Amino acid sequence: MLLDGKAVSxxxxxxxxxxxxxxxxxxxxxxxxxVVQVGNNPASNVYIKNKLKAASFVGxxxxxxxxxxxxxNDELIDTIxxxxxxxxxxGIIVQLPLPKHLNENDIINEIDNSKDVDGFGLVxxxxxxxxxxxxxxxxxxxxxELLHHYNINVSGKHAVVVGRSNIVGKPxxxxxxxxxxxxxxxxxRTTNLKExxxxxxxxxxxxxxSKFITEDMVKPGAIVVDVGxxxxxxxxxxxxxxxxxxxxVASYITPVPGGVGPLTIAMLLQNTxxxxxxxxxxxx
Ligand code: GUN
Numbered sequence: 001m002l003l004d005g006k007a008v009s010x011x012x013x014x015x016x017x018x019x020x021x022x023x024x025x026x027x028x029x030x031x032x033x034x035v036v037q038v039g040n041n042p043a044s045n046v047y048i049k050n051k052l053k054a055a056s057f058v059g060x061x062x063x064x065x066x067x068x069x070x071x072x073n074d075e076l077i078d079t080i081x082x083x084x085x086x087x088x089x090x091g092i093i094v095q096l097p098l099p100k101h102l103n104e105n106d107i108i109n110e111i112d113n114s115k116d117v118d119g120f121g122l123v124x125x126x127x128x129x130x131x132x133x134x135x136x137x138x139x140x141x142x143x144x145e146l147l148h149h150y151n152i153n154v155s156g157k158h159a160v161v162v163g164r165s166n167i168v169g170k171p172x173x174x175x176x177x178x179x180x181x182x183x184x185x186x187x188x189r190t191t192n193l194k195e196x197x198x199x200x201x202x203x204x205x206x207x208x209x210s211k212f213i214t215e216d217m218v219k220p221g222a223i224v225v226d227v228g229x230x231x232x233x234x235x236x237x238x239x240x241x242x243x244x245x246x247x248x249v250a251s252y253i254t255p256v257p258g259g260v261g262p263l264t265i266a267m268l269l270q271n272t273x274x275x276x277x278x279x280x281x282x283x284x
Contacts, residue, residue: 003225003254005142008149009262013058016269020059023282031276032061033091033117033269034083036076038102039069043229044095054265060272069099076102077110084112090279091117091272096167114279117271120167128171131178135271140172142263143204143225144179150252152223155180158199162186162213162240163206168227172204193217205240215245224250227260 024030033055035048048064055062065079076094083092092115098104108116113123119135127134147154159181163169173183186196188207197203197217205213206227218224228240239256247253254260277284 001252003146003150003223003252003259005146005254005259005261005263006257008146009142009266011149012145012263012266012270013054016060016266016273017058019273019284023276024059027280027282029088030059030061031090031272032063032088033093033272034089035062035064036067036079036083036092036094037064038067038071038076038095038098041095041097044097048095051265051268054269055272058269058273060269071102073103073107076107080107080110084110084115089115090276091115091268093118093268115275117268117275119171119271125166125171128174128178135275136175136267137167137171138267138271139168139206139227139260139264140175141271142267143172143227143260144175145267146225146254146260146263147202147223152202152252154202156182157201158182158184159202159204160184160186160197160200161204161206162193162197163204163208163227165206168206172206176202176204207240209240210238211240211242213241213246215242215249218246218249220249221251222249224253225260226254226256228256229261 020030037048052062083089092111094107108120109122111121113121116124116135119137124134154176159176161169161173164185164187173185177183184196186193194217198219200222202223204225208228210230210232224241224246226239226241230238232238237257
C-alpha cells in the first residue's frame with residue numbers, strides 16, 4: 001500500500017492555513033519565514049521555489065534573501081543576527097549546501113534557537129536527543145507524521161535507518177527511538193547491509209543512490225520509507241528504492257515523487273507556525 005505523502009502534506013497544510021487565518025484574525029499578524037540562499041545551486045533553487053509557494057498557500061509570509069557565491073562567513077552571520085533581532089521574523093533557514101569556503105555549522109548555529117525552524121542547531125538537536133520539545137528536522141519529522149497518519153505504531157518494531165546524515169539519518173534514528181522503536185543505523189561502512197536490512201520491520205533509506213534498496217534486502221511485509229531524491233538515466237526524479245520490485249514485498253511504501261518530499265515542506269511550515277506560537281507565548 002502506498003504511503004501517500006502528497007495527500008498527507010496537503011492535509012497538514014490545510015490545517016496550518018486554517019490556524020494561520022485564526023491567528024491573523026486575533027493578533028493581526030501572520031508567521032514570517034526567511035530563507036537565506038547563497039549562490040545558485042539548481043536543486044536548491046527548486047526546493048526554495050517550492051518552499052516559498054507552499055508558504056504562500058498557507059498564508060505564511062516568506063522572504064528570500066539571496067547572496068552571491070562569494071559572500072563571507074561574517075556577512076552571512078551579520079544577516080542572521082539582524083534576522084534574530086527582528087521581532088517580526090519567526091523562522092530562519094539557511095538553504096544547504098553552502099559553498100565550500102563557508103562554515104555551515106558555525107553559520108547555522110548563529111540562528112536563534114527559537115527561530116531555528118530547520119531544527120539543525122545544536123540546541124534543538126540536543127533537546128531532540130533528550131526527548132524534550134524542540135523544533136525538529138523537517139524530513140524525519142514529516143516521516144513520523146506520515147507513519148502516525150497511517151496508524152503505524154513504531155513501538156517495539158525494529159527500524160533500520162540507512163544513512164547517517166545530520167539532516168535525516170541521525171535525527172530519524174532518534175525520533176524512532178523516542179517512540180520506542182529498536183533502531184539500527186547503517187552507513188557506507190556497514191559490512192552486512194543486506195542482512196541488517198532484512199531484519200527491518202521499518203526500513204528508512206536516505207543515501208542518495210537510485211535503486212540502492214532492492215527487493216532481496218526487504219523482509220516481506222516491511223514498511224519502506226524512501227528519502228532519496230535522485231535523477232535516473234532519463235533525468236526523471238527517483239528515490240533510493242527500486243520501487244517497482246520492492247513494492248511487491250513491502251506492506252507500505254512511499255513513492256518518489258509524492259512521498260517524503262512534500263512532507264518536508266509541510267513540516268517546515270508547521271515548525272514556522274509552532275515557532276510563531278511559542279515566541280508569542282500564545283496558548284493553543
Ligand atoms: N538542503 C536539503 N534539504 C534541506 C533542508 O531541509 N533544509 C535546508 N536548509 N537545506 C536543505
